[in-house]
Ligand SMILES: Cc1ncc(COP(=O)(O)O)c(C=O)c1O
């Protein structure tokens with residue numbers, strides 16, 4: 001609701017945020033981000049006022065791109081649990097978990113799609129489409145159904161069957177594609193010529209970040225406005241990390257927090273293009289990852305669009321990039337599961353990365369660390385069965 005423009009994160013061109021939906025920068029194809037005039041928000045809203053509002057996602061409406069709260073499309077988005085975690089006989093002295101498996105459709109993707117669908121509805125969009133490794137498709141399907149939109153999803157045919165069923169049952173037109181999310185994106189482009197849908201692809205529109213950014217506000221408030229030193233985030237396309245970074249930047253601009261956590265991306269060694277680009281000092285992922293293969297399907301993004309922005313988020317916050325083998329992910333999953341936290345492989349990768357980082361002294365064990373758990377295990381096949 002704050003006054004806003006769209007700024008290209010690559011060439012810097014400022015675009016007025018108009019009444020038609022925006023995709024990428026028309027000048028250079030860079031990623032567009034909303035930029036708000038935050039001073040009126042800082043003058044009228046405060047941490048004290050926020051404390052009087054119920055702990056829901058939409059309490060931060062002043063910093064979202066919607067013009068009216070009447071257009072909110074909601075399935076009930078609570079603050080997700082923040083849990084202190086004790087593990088390894090005190091080896092982790094200050095470790096926290098954020099469990100986004102509690103959101104509608106069971107993953108953090110609900111955040112991005114809640115805001116994207118609400119804003120697009122306000123702009124008059126009635127058809128939406130996305131290529132997805134599964135969870136973004138389920139979230140778009142759910143919010144699209146709630147908004148009365150027609151939803152088209154394109155997924156690899158090895159997407160967990162329950163996620164495919166979820167999309168079918170909630171009314172999406174589901175297309176399954178041989179290959180990874182890149183092939184799904186190409187198939188969508190082919191069909192797109194005959195359709196009038198808005199493309200909600202990862203990093204190709206400015207709306208979904210605004211939902212992930214709410215996680216930064218939520219984390220800040222849950223930590224009494226003194227956020228953790230370091231956040232480990234399972235990363236595929238990178239929207240989650242970019243959104244968090246954007247949120248923490250805004251919080252500092254508003255004067256509500258004093259620092260931005262280090263943002264560390266975690267990938268599977270079966271598909272780690274961002275980690276490779278980070279260590280090879282590339283500005284963006286230059287080559288698509290060949291033969292991507294991991295049980296963490298959401299991390300199987302061989303050539304993420306707009307990868308320069310993910311790498312910028314990591315470098316500017318002095319985070320790092322870690323890859324973990326699927327066996328390490330499985331072992332961390334067991335650890336979390338046997339502590340009552342039933343997360344999917346993508347989420348468990350963060351604990352595997354932390355183990356590695358502590359062993360290699362990349363992270364000091366007195367840092368206040370948050371593992372961002374992006375989803376529930378309930379929708380995935382049992383990885384310990386044949
Ligand atoms: C459960 C889960 N965690 C993490 C990710 C990675 O998110 P992002 O594409 O924003 O990097 C995904 C992506 O699909 C996912 O489904």
Ligand SMILES: [Zn+2]
Nearest residue numbers: 008011025028
């Ligand atoms: Zn541009």
